[in-house]
Amino acid sequence: MRLDATLAWPFFDAAHRSHAERFETWLEAEPSARFDADALDDASVGARTRCWARDLGAAGWLAPCSRLDVRAIALSREQLAYRSALGDFAFAMQGLGSGAISLFGTAQQRERVLPGIFAGASVAAFALSEERAGSDVAALAARAQRSGDGYAIDGEKCWISNAGIADTYVLFARTSDHPTKGLSAFIVDAAQSGIALTRSIQTISPHPLGALSFSGVRIPADARLGEEGDGFRIAMATLDVFRATVGAAALGFARRAFDEARAHVMQREIYGAKLADLQIVSGMLAEMATEIDAAALLVYRAAYAKDTGAARVTKEAAMAKWYATEAAGRVCDRAVQLFGGRGVTRGEIVERLYRDVRALRIYEGASEVQQVVIARSVLKEHSLG
Numbered sequence: 001m002r003l004d005a006t007l008a009w010p011f012f013d014a015a016h017r018s019h020a021e022r023f024e025t026w027l028e029a030e031p032s033a034r035f036d037a038d039a040l041d042d043a044s045v046g047a048r049t050r051c052w053a054r055d056l057g058a059a060g061w062l063a064p065c066s067r068l069d070v071r072a073i074a075l076s077r078e079q080l081a082y083r084s085a086l087g088d089f090a091f092a093m094q095g096l097g098s099g100a101i102s103l104f105g106t107a108q109q110r111e112r113v114l115p116g117i118f119a120g121a122s123v124a125a126f127a128l129s130e131e132r133a134g135s136d137v138a139a140l141a142a143r144a145q146r147s148g149d150g151y152a153i154d155g156e157k158c159w160i161s162n163a164g165i166a167d168t169y170v171l172f173a174r175t176s177d178h179p180t181k182g183l184s185a186f187i188v189d190a191a192q193s194g195i196a197l198t199r200s201i202q203t204i205s206p207h208p209l210g211a212l213s214f215s216g217v218r219i220p221a222d223a224r225l226g227e228e229g230d231g232f233r234i235a236m237a238t239l240d241v242f243r244a245t246v247g248a249a250a251l252g253f254a255r256r257a258f259d260e261a262r263a264h265v266m267q268r269e270i271y272g273a274k275l276a277d278l279q280i281v282s283g284m285l286a287e288m289a290t291e292i293d294a295a296a297l298l299v300y301r302a303a304y305a306k307d308t309g310a311a312r313v314t315k316e317a318a319m320a321k322w323y324a325t326e327a328a329g330r331v332c333d334r335a336v337q338l339f340g341g342r343g344v345t346r347g348e349i350v351e352r353l354y355r356d357v358r359a360l361r362i363y364e365g366a367s368e369v370q371q372v373v374i375a376r377s378v379l380k381e382h383s384l385g
């Protein structure tokens with residue numbers, strides 16, 4: 001992957017450049033089997049995810065997640081997604097699953113849980129969604145009832161990445177009936193009795209995903225993050241940090257699809273010339289390249305704003321996630337088209353990218369939710385004058 005052009009942008013400092021270059025060297029030295037392994041089977045996806053988390057942690061590559069360095073997280077996700085959807089996913093979940101603890105945990109909570117996650121020895125998960133509460137977080141029904149000197153948790157969670165393989169869940173549950181101010185966040189040890197994986201969910205791209213049930217799961221009071229009622233704020237602030245980095249992963253998929261398509265059209269013979277010589281094809285390449293750059297600018301603008309002290313980057317992150325994931329979908333689709341029949345053949349890289357990129361327009365806020373967020377923000381800016 002050619003990083004030099006992006007790294008020359010003013011969003012990055014010398015430490016980011018050095019980090020990205022060293023990470024690239026590490027990735028290039030990895031055996032290609034690690035990346036190819038993503039392609040086909042779902043059966044061992046959990047074990048592979050744990051393996052990615054362990055190796056990234058052991059080599060120190062999860063450090064950007066511990067510092068919440070959004071530019072370094074974004075660059076890492078872009079680099080990983082270029083090669084492996086599962087590698088990107090394992091990296092992202094160690095960040096998202098620990099983010100609420102990094103942001104809102106007490107010193108004791110952070111010391112207890114975070115070192116294992118950043119060393120890759122312990123796998124993290126973020127358990128917010130439920131069957132009837134995805135985009136509509138306020139509809140969340142799982143409950144945390146005061147019980148003795150702690151809480152008892154009951155409820156179901158659905159679409160949880162790393163369900164069943166995680167060691168630690170940051171779990172959101174209701175402590176009162178207020179739609180948003182009634183939510184609280186808890187650190188839950190996966191070994192606790194009463195937690196069961198009720199269903200593994202197979203998706204179009206290998207991803208350890210499942211539904212969980214919590215039945216009378218007892219946790220101590222000091223497992224709560226922040227105060228009772230802070231859960232919605234904690235979830236939104238955590239997503240605020242990581243949302244733009246979903247756009248970065250999309251960017252990695254799009255760059256790979258572009259590189260594959262460009263190489264293909266330059267060598268594919270057609271009508272006695274090269275595919276790249278057809279004007280409509282060069283127009284497609286121009287669109288792909290421009291959309292990739294536009295997405296990158298939005299992603300790194302949001303990451304830069306967060307890193308340089310903006311309290312909230314809700315609008316910028318929503319723009320980055322929405323535009324980059326939608327654009328990457330279009331880029332991967334065009335790449336498939338340019339490969340013709342090969343493009344839809346199992347085992348082709350562009351076929352895999354076409355599947356890998358799809359879920360990004362849904363999770364951590366569907367595209368339409370991002371549009372609502374952006375519109376709300378620009379309307380508010382207008383009313384403030």
Ligand SMILES: Cc1cc2nc3c(=O)[nH]c(=O)nc-3n(C[C@H](O)[C@H](O)[C@H](O)COP(=O)(O)OP(=O)(O)OC[C@H]3O[C@@H](n4cnc5c(N)ncnc54)[C@H](O)[C@@H]3O)c2cc1C
Nearest residue numbers: 126127128129134135159160161359362363364365366368
């Ligand atoms: C691969 C994958 C991994 C995931 N990992 C996690 C995880 O680790 N932790 C976790 O808590 N959750 C996770 N999720 C859940 C994910 O966040 C939800 O799927 C997502 O928020 C959408 O919720 P939903 O599926 O219930 O769809 P719904 O909320 O029912 O939405 C369906 C569709 O309705 C439209 N829509 C929704 N709201 C609006 C609106 N306001 N205006 C216009 N249209 C709208 C959108 O097109 C949306 O896609 C994951 C999902 C996937 C697919």
